[in-house]
Amino acid sequence: MSAPDGKKAPQFSALKFTPAAPQAAPCCSDTACEQPVVQDTLTHASYRWKVEGMDCAACARKVENAVRQVEGVTQVQVLFATERLAVNATTDVSQRVEQAVQKAGYTLRSEAAPAPETSPLRENLSLIVLIVMMLISQGLERINHPAGQAAFILTTLVGLYPILRQALRLIRSGSWFAIETLMSIAALGALFIGATAEAAMVLLLFLIGERLESWAASRARQGVSALMALKPETAVRLRDGKRESIGLHDLHVGDVIEVAAGGRLPADGQLLTSFASFDESALTGESIPVERSAGENVPAGATSVDRLVTLEVTSSPGASAIDRILTLIEEAEERRAPIERFIDRFSRIYTPAVMAIALLVALVPPLLFTASWQEWIYKGLTLLLIGCPCALVISTPAAITSGLAAAARRGALIKGGAALEQLGRIEQIAFDKTGTLTVGKPQVTGVYPHSVDEKTLLTLAAAVERGSTHPLAQAIVREAQSRQLFIPVATAQRTLPGSGIEALVAGKTLLICAAEKFPGDAFNEQISALEQKGQTVVMVAQEGDALGLIALRDTLRPDARDAVNALRQAGVQGIMLTGDNPRAAAAIADELGLAFKAGLMPADKVQAVSELNRQAPLAMVGDGINDAPAMKASTIGIAMGSGTDVALETADAALTHNRLTGLAQMIALARATHANIRQNIAIALGLKGIFLVTTLLGMTGLWLAVLADTGATVLVTANALRLLRRGD
Structure with a gap:
C-alpha cells in the first residue's frame, strides 16, 4: 500500500505520444538541430509510465487522485496489473505528473527503462529493524517496566515514522483517510493512553501484511509479462x-x-x-x-x-495475436471495478467521525455548559481510545489470513483477501475444456483391428510413430509401451504432406493417416460413429490394405464428475467454454451434464464470460495462456496447478494440487471467511458502541476503555482462528 521508504524517483523524460502535434520542419543542416521542437500549438498529448510501489488496487486510486490534481490533465488511468500510468493532457505535464506522484509516495520510470534491482535485505530492512526492536522492548519490559515502556514508545515511533509520513503525503495529494491515516491514528491513540506494547504490535503486523501484499502483487504481474516470452x-x-x-x-x-x-x-x-x-x-x-x-x-x-x-x-x-491477448487482459482489468478493502472504505467515515466526536466531547460541555475541563477531556480521551480502530483493523485481516492458511492446507492458493471475498460470492463457474476438465493430452481410447489382431495393429502403428513429436503419435507409442508390447524398428520414415506418415517395417510399407483421407468407404460408418463421440480416428494400412483403426481422445479428469456435482450441490452452476470443435466439446459436456460453447478464440471467451458475469458473479477456471483474458474479465480467475505459468500468475486463485474437487471446498471456505469477517466487525463495533454510551454516561473510564479495545481484539482473533480448523 505505501511506497517503499527511502526510494528516490529516477530522473527521466516520459515516453510521449503526440498524435495531434504538427510535424517539425526539415532540419536545416546535416547535423542534428540543437533546439527542441516547441509544442505551443499542442492540442493533445498522451504519456505513459511505469509506477513502482503499488501493492494493491487502492494504491492505484491514490496515484490517480494525485495526478488528477495536476493542471492540464484531462484523463488519468492506472492499470494495476501492468503497473502502467496513462495520462492525457492539453499541455506538457510530464514533470508535474512525476512530481505529484513522487509527493504521493510512489515512483515513476519510463516504460522503456529496466526495473531497478533491489536486494531483499534492503527492501525488508525497516521490517527487520522493527522486529528486533520489538523483541528488545519485550525483554526490557520483563526486567524493568519503565525501561520497557520507553523501549516500546521508541519502537512505535520508529515504525510509525514511514506510515505517518505516507499518510501526510496522501493527505496532500487528496487521499485524506487512507489506511495509513487509520494506522497512524491507532498508534498515536494507543501511545497517548499508555498502551505502548499494543501500539508497537499493531504497526509491526501492519508492515508484515504490507510486505506480503507487495510480494503477491509482484508475483501476479509476472503472468502478464510472461506472455511476451511466447514471441x-x-x-x-x-x-x-x-x-x-x-x-x-x-x-x-x-x-x-x-x-x-x-x-x-x-x-x-x-x-x-x-x-x-x-x-x-x-x-x-x-x-x-x-x-x-x-x-x-x-x-x-x-x-x-x-x-x-x-x-x-x-x-x-x-x-499480433499475443499482443491482442495482452490488450484484452488490460481492457478486462480496466472493466473490473477495483476491490477496496473494507477497512479502507469504512475508515473514510469512521476515522473522521471518531475524531470529531472525541473533540466535541472534550470541548463542548466545558465551553457551553461550564462543565469541568478535566472531567470532559478525560471522557474525550476515553472516547478516542474506544474509537481506536485496533480491533477493527485486525478483524478483517485476521479472518482473511486464517482463511488463506486453511485454503493452503487443502492445496488451494488464493491471492489475497479481495480474491477470497469475491470467491465467496460466486454463483457460476466457466470451465475451459482441455487441461481443465480433461487430462490435456490425447490418449488411445480404442483399437479396432480389421485383418490383424489388436496387439499386432498397435505394435505396427507404434513402430511407425516412434520418434515423432506429434501428440497423437506419442499417444500411440505410450499405449503400446503401457501394454508392454515389443515395438519393432521402422526405417525410411517420412511425412507425407497432407496425408500422414509412412515407414518400412519388416520390409513392408506401413501408412498411418487420418481415417477420412484413406480411400474407400468400407469403414465410413464406424469412423462416423467414433467421430460423433468426439474421438480422432487414424487408419493403419499396409501395402495399401487397411489393417484397422485407432481412436484417440483427450479424456476426462478422474475427479471431473465429482467436482461438477459438488458445485451443483453448493448452488453453483457450470458451463464449458472451449476453443475445441463443437463435436469434441459436446462429447465432454454430455458426460458431465454441462452446457457449452465451442470454437472460441480468446476474444470470444472474454465476450462470453462478460455476458455471463453480468447475470451473476462468475469464476473462470482454466490452464492455458488463451484463458488468461477470460480469467481477468471474470469476477475471479482460477488456474489449474498443471497449467501454464501465464495462467497461474494471471489467475486470482490456483488449485496447486490440481484436483477439481477443490473448487467446491474453496468456495465453501470463502463463504465461511466472509461470514467470519461480518462477525468480527460486529464484535469490534458492537463493543465500541456499548462503551461509547457508558462513557458518555460516566459509567466507564480509561481502564475499561483499554479493556474493551483489548477484549475486542482478543475475541476477533479467536473467532478468526476457528477458520483454521476447516483446513484439517
Whole structure:
C-alpha cells in the first residue's frame, strides 16, 4: 500500500505520444538541430509510465487522485496489473505528473527503462529493524517496566515514522483517510493512553501484511509479462535469397520469414509452405496440433510441430495475436471495478467521525455548559481510545489470513483477501475444456483391428510413430509401451504432406493417416460413429490394405464428475467454454451434464464470460495462456496447478494440487471467511458502541476503555482462528 521508504524517483523524460502535434520542419543542416521542437500549438498529448510501489488496487486510486490534481490533465488511468500510468493532457505535464506522484509516495520510470534491482535485505530492512526492536522492548519490559515502556514508545515511533509520513503525503495529494491515516491514528491513540506494547504490535503486523501484499502483487504481474516470452526476440527474414536475423520491431507486413521445427512464430503469418502442423494450444487450448495448408493464417505464438516453414507476415509490430491477448487482459482489468478493502472504505467515515466526536466531547460541555475541563477531556480521551480502530483493523485481516492458511492446507492458493471475498460470492463457474476438465493430452481410447489382431495393429502403428513429436503419435507409442508390447524398428520414415506418415517395417510399407483421407468407404460408418463421440480416428494400412483403426481422445479428469456435482450441490452452476470443435466439446459436456460453447478464440471467451458475469458473479477456471483474458474479465480467475505459468500468475486463485474437487471446498471456505469477517466487525463495533454510551454516561473510564479495545481484539482473533480448523 505505501511506497517503499527511502526510494528516490529516477530522473527521466516520459515516453510521449503526440498524435495531434504538427510535424517539425526539415532540419536545416546535416547535423542534428540543437533546439527542441516547441509544442505551443499542442492540442493533445498522451504519456505513459511505469509506477513502482503499488501493492494493491487502492494504491492505484491514490496515484490517480494525485495526478488528477495536476493542471492540464484531462484523463488519468492506472492499470494495476501492468503497473502502467496513462495520462492525457492539453499541455506538457510530464514533470508535474512525476512530481505529484513522487509527493504521493510512489515512483515513476519510463516504460522503456529496466526495473531497478533491489536486494531483499534492503527492501525488508525497516521490517527487520522493527522486529528486533520489538523483541528488545519485550525483554526490557520483563526486567524493568519503565525501561520497557520507553523501549516500546521508541519502537512505535520508529515504525510509525514511514506510515505517518505516507499518510501526510496522501493527505496532500487528496487521499485524506487512507489506511495509513487509520494506522497512524491507532498508534498515536494507543501511545497517548499508555498502551505502548499494543501500539508497537499493531504497526509491526501492519508492515508484515504490507510486505506480503507487495510480494503477491509482484508475483501476479509476472503472468502478464510472461506472455511476451511466447514471441521470440528475433525473427529470420528471407530477402533477396538471403537469411537475416532481425528484431521484432523491424518486422513488417509482407515480409517473408522462416521458422524452424519446434520454433514459435514471432508474428501472425500466412503459410507459404504447402503443408504443416502447428501447435496452437497457447491461443486456442486445443491439445491436438492443427494442420494448415498454404494460404491459411497462423497466429503468433503457435509452434511449428515437425518442419521448417516459411510464412508471409500479416501483423505489424504490437498487433499480433499475443499482443491482442495482452490488450484484452488490460481492457478486462480496466472493466473490473477495483476491490477496496473494507477497512479502507469504512475508515473514510469512521476515522473522521471518531475524531470529531472525541473533540466535541472534550470541548463542548466545558465551553457551553461550564462543565469541568478535566472531567470532559478525560471522557474525550476515553472516547478516542474506544474509537481506536485496533480491533477493527485486525478483524478483517485476521479472518482473511486464517482463511488463506486453511485454503493452503487443502492445496488451494488464493491471492489475497479481495480474491477470497469475491470467491465467496460466486454463483457460476466457466470451465475451459482441455487441461481443465480433461487430462490435456490425447490418449488411445480404442483399437479396432480389421485383418490383424489388436496387439499386432498397435505394435505396427507404434513402430511407425516412434520418434515423432506429434501428440497423437506419442499417444500411440505410450499405449503400446503401457501394454508392454515389443515395438519393432521402422526405417525410411517420412511425412507425407497432407496425408500422414509412412515407414518400412519388416520390409513392408506401413501408412498411418487420418481415417477420412484413406480411400474407400468400407469403414465410413464406424469412423462416423467414433467421430460423433468426439474421438480422432487414424487408419493403419499396409501395402495399401487397411489393417484397422485407432481412436484417440483427450479424456476426462478422474475427479471431473465429482467436482461438477459438488458445485451443483453448493448452488453453483457450470458451463464449458472451449476453443475445441463443437463435436469434441459436446462429447465432454454430455458426460458431465454441462452446457457449452465451442470454437472460441480468446476474444470470444472474454465476450462470453462478460455476458455471463453480468447475470451473476462468475469464476473462470482454466490452464492455458488463451484463458488468461477470460480469467481477468471474470469476477475471479482460477488456474489449474498443471497449467501454464501465464495462467497461474494471471489467475486470482490456483488449485496447486490440481484436483477439481477443490473448487467446491474453496468456495465453501470463502463463504465461511466472509461470514467470519461480518462477525468480527460486529464484535469490534458492537463493543465500541456499548462503551461509547457508558462513557458518555460516566459509567466507564480509561481502564475499561483499554479493556474493551483489548477484549475486542482478543475475541476477533479467536473467532478468526476457528477458520483454521476447516483446513484439517
